Amino acid sequence: MKTFLLMCWEFFKTGLFAAGGGLATIPFLKEMSLKYRWFSMQDLTTMIAVSESTPGPLGVNMATYVGNSMYGFWGGLAATLSLAAPSVIVILIIARMLEKFRNSDVVNGIFSGLRPAVVGFILAAVLDIYLTSLFGWSTFQKTGNPADLFNWSAIILFAVLLAFYKKFPKTHPLWIILMAGAAGVALRL
Amino acid sequence: MTSKNRQRITPDRVTDGNTAAGKATADTKDRPAKGARLLWQLYWAWFRMGLFTFGGGYAMLPMIQKEVIDRYHWADEEEVLDYYAVGQCTPGAIAVNTATFIGYKVAGTAGGIISTLGVITPSLLIISVIASLLNHFADYPVVQHALAGIRVAVCVLMFVSIEKLLKSGVKGISSWIIFAAAFVLSVRQGMPFSSCRKKEKSSH
Numbered sequence: 001m002k003t004f005l006l007m008c009w010e011f012f013k014t015g016l017f018a019a020g021g022g023l024a025t026i027p028f029l030k031e032m033s034l035k036y037r038w039f040s041m042q043d044l045t046t047m048i049a050v051s052e053s054t055p056g057p058l059g060v061n062m063a064t065y066v067g068n069s070m071y072g073f074w075g076g077l078a079a080t081l082s083l084a085a086p087s088v089i090v091i092l093i094i095a096r097m098l099e100k101f102r103n104s105d106v107v108n109g110i111f112s113g114l115r116p117a118v119v120g121f122i123l124a125a126v127l128d129i130y131l132t133s134l135f136g137w138s139t140f141q142k143t144g145n146p147a148d149l150f151n152w153s154a155i156i157l158f159a160v161l162l163a164f165y166k167k168f169p170k171t172h173p174l175w176i177i178l179m180a181g182a183a184g185v186a187l188r189l
Numbered sequence: 190m191t192s193k194n195r196q197r198i199t200p201d202r203v204t205d206g207n208t209a210a211g212k213a214t215a216d217t218k219d220r221p222a223k224g225a226r227l228l229w230q231l232y233w234a235w236f237r238m239g240l241f242t243f244g245g246g247y248a249m250l251p252m253i254q255k256e257v258i259d260r261y262h263w264a265d266e267e268e269v270l271d272y273y274a275v276g277q278c279t280p281g282a283i284a285v286n287t288a289t290f291i292g293y294k295v296a297g298t299a300g301g302i303i304s305t306l307g308v309i310t311p312s313l314l315i316i317s318v319i320a321s322l323l324n325h326f327a328d329y330p331v332v333q334h335a336l337a338g339i340r341v342a343v344c345v346l347m348f349v350s351i352e353k354l355l356k357s358g359v360k361g362i363s364s365w366i367i368f369a370a371a372f373v374l375s376v377r378q379g380m381p382f383s384s385c386r387k388k389e390k391s392s393h
Contacts, residue, residue, distance in 0.1 A: 091290055
């Protein structure tokens, strides 16, 4: 029971201090592994791989996995809730404050300046997915062979799906994801 | 202050009570719900978004545009960008932060909590099954191929999403300068090339 509460506390702390998304949780988990030996570094590698291959936020997946491996389903639930609790509390407080300042010109001015910056961040983050999935950037860096630079089957799939999505913009994104997943298996991407 | 509030409330009531009442039957499915039904709607919408988001916070954007903006009109594009901006500098996963924000806006504190529970439920179910049954899940070739395909889908969806964002969020020269500066700075910081790198496939 003591370990169970300690685990919840550790995940609460992780949720409270890991700002900026899932990857930020990994250093915290490494520390947990070294400090308490709840799971090995090798386990952690497996957990990261599984978390990246399944839907959902990486941090949430990791918390579920660690909790689950320690205490089964309820452990996973407790760890995930502990991880999410700090951000829910913080955001609820901020949301309440923002509501008050909604008509403030200063706050609105700050946000309208931030919006283009957020779009810039998103574009930069997406560039990474493009370089790894459409262009074999990492392979090219190793081999230096320009032929490795283009992942042709992925580029063609991209073009086909994009044309389809542009033609039928009402399509729900989940269908694009399902089609692409099936195509990935069929083409052995 | 009070007069402002009253002004804002009255027109809503009028449209709800009179003008919209006749049309309401035509598209009841996506009309604003109330009470428990609204919470249920929030839960399921965020459940769907959690289930089909691969790769974390930003990759959720196409789903948010579809469900939150286009379908339920819970927020507009600018608000979502504001939430992202706040979510970026507060603790926790961006997906969770955005869910809490939008849930709160739509249905208060309960809405924020329900939306967060919705977005984490799929992870909880899927990971619990995998953790107890399929320890080598990520190593199966089928999983690898499907994920490679899904990453292409994320490229397609994000292409369209960013196009929309550029139209609605970046207007005027100063906006474009901020956009370009943020982009260049985060690229030069090594955000791409280092983060989120998938395991390299052995050459085929």
